[in-house]
Amino acid sequence: MIQLLQNDQPIDDKPFIEFLKLDSLKKKYSDEIEKLTQQLKKEFEDPVEYQAKYKMHDGEIIKDRNHRQVVNACIYPFSQKGKLTKLGYYFIRTEPLLEKGISDVDFVIESPKKQIAIFGEAKTSTVNASKIISEMKTRKKVIEENEQYLQQTHVPNSNKFEYVFGTHAIETRDLYARIVESNEKFVSWQYGGFDDNSNILSIYVPESVTKETREKVMHQDDELNRNLVRVNTNITYKNILPKSHPLAMMSILTWIDRENDPDNDDKKGTFRLKDLLEIFAIELEKFSNELIEKLTKKTIHEAVEIGFVRELDETDTYKIISQSSDPEARYEDLKRKWIDHAIKKAKNRKLLEKKLKLQSKMREEKLRIQPPIDSYFKEDVSGK
């Protein structure tokens, strides 16, 4: 997570230049600053460099989307009318411990009838399998410690907790092998087929499994085990998760406005806070109103910061700043503005960092050339 500096503005050089006093030092400092500025300009604005940074940010957006796709693949069959909801298993919400601000899992599913709650983590890469498993062990512990809280809030009907990993088919076997090695009670769900990208979710259990292992890698409910086989699923369901990339959060603004509402022809390209709150409340179902409001306001604030949205005089009303009213064009515009802003922020941060270092160096140099006046009044034992 990138730490946001309180003030991203480049620091004012004047007071420091004054402090340096000596012309030689002043010039040196100015020259260094100039060199620094040019260097950073080259680094951040040079087309080739810029493209590389753009690609990196795009990569982060894609990575975030890939994760959300696997979460969706895991939870969708528990909302879609079908075998699993008929069995009485329902998707409850994502990040059940978020309101408590502690380490969390991606989603929780409950069967009130069978009194079972399933806590799950979606993983897009299982390269670091041992780390993944040990993290899940920690989360499991945290969940157990918060059993009472969870039962008072999201899973009031459950007294049995289970833990699950959702992964793409090509990663499932490896992770499963490591889970068995670890001897933990984690179930593996696989999205897609082994040979192709089919839109299905299945519990993964190899054919020959000992009874002992079976108990650890399958659900307690055999009905669930039998039905969680090649179930229709989808990677589009939730557009945002609470920790989604800001671009995903803001993407909702590309289609939210009231422009196409035939009863509001004069409100083109505008929206109110409550319009966005309504959508966030559905996307982040079962989240506290406080948290929904916080995330909604944060999203609007960010959109204003990058110049995609402007606040209007009317209370809690905003206008989309974009050339086009077409969501697709707006999305590209939003992405570009976000990435440009991120690059600019990185540049300013680096400039600040380097300036502070430079100032520290110059301060030392000044001390060497012009020691402070009180050093002249130090007691000189040798006597003068």
Added chain:
Amino acid sequence: MKLANKEYTVDSFLEEISNHETKYFEESKERKWLKTFLLYVESDWLQLFKKFNPEKNGELYYFMIPNSKEDKPTEYYATQFTDGLIMIFTFETQDEYTKTLQRYINKKRGITQMWIKPEIFKQIRNYLIENYQSYITSFIAKRTWSSEISSQYRPRINRTIHYYGEDGIESIKELEHLYGVSPTLIDFKIGSDSLRITNEGMFVFHTLEITKTRIVLEIINSILLEQRHLHKISTSIESHLEKIQFGNNSIDVRQIESGLIKFSRPLETILARKLLGEANELDIGRSQDDELEFSFIDKDIKDERGLLFSATVIDKLKSSVFGITGTKDEITCVPMHRTTFESFIRFYKLISESVDSSAQLGIVSDPIVAK
């Protein structure tokens, strides 16, 4: 043009027009033809026209829509044919209709023109040829380059053919075969009268004789099963919160029913890219109509282990938002925000016209059994 105030049924309404032709038409410079528009609606359809203050005349309802350019408002009669399907009768010109009622329908949630898919449109054509010995005097037929319909000549071309000729019946078949086009508008000659039908559910009668105008009712009846099925499926696609009871407790959970469009043959990656608007480098981006209606954001197309694509789709006319996940075999449409049934019909129409004219629409919990 307003008829006498009576308690009409569709039949008596058509009879009234037929029997009193001179009374209603006198010497109008421009002969106005009777038009019938078929529309899909939500159940409480009269609510959709509330702002025009419809006047009840038996089963028919009369209303006017002001025309911004002219002093005279446009006039319409609406009636329910069956649950979810209404008919609009009018003598307004196509142009006036487009500027008034059609414009209203395009943006109003809960109502849409009744699209007739190619195989059903063909059924209508055959019905008229066989039962009325009608022949075809002109037609418009189109092809999208990505259509899976075979074309003897240059299949990868977008084309529109306007044909005029007394041999329309044969020409349509020949052009379908040679150029892979599908008719969207056909002019039939029935005896000395003519009838125009489009695949958006518009009927234009160049006669007021009831024996001919009643044909529209026969045609609707012949295709009713299929059209009702489409309406039923599309209105089933929705998402809501449901209270699940068990014993003394209950929880609120989200229940979704997604739409499922099954392809008749595996979808090529290039077509998925075209659908999502990512095929521009081949200079065959979307048609103007497509751009008008649907917008795709947050697009993703994967291909290494078989086609898997996804996007969030916005119906710009109706402000619906739904997600699509597609493979080579099917596309699932997941309702997300403010969805309305007609968005799914029109999305299915988009797939049918540009990608797979034999694709079938169903719902996830009740997939279509292959015919």
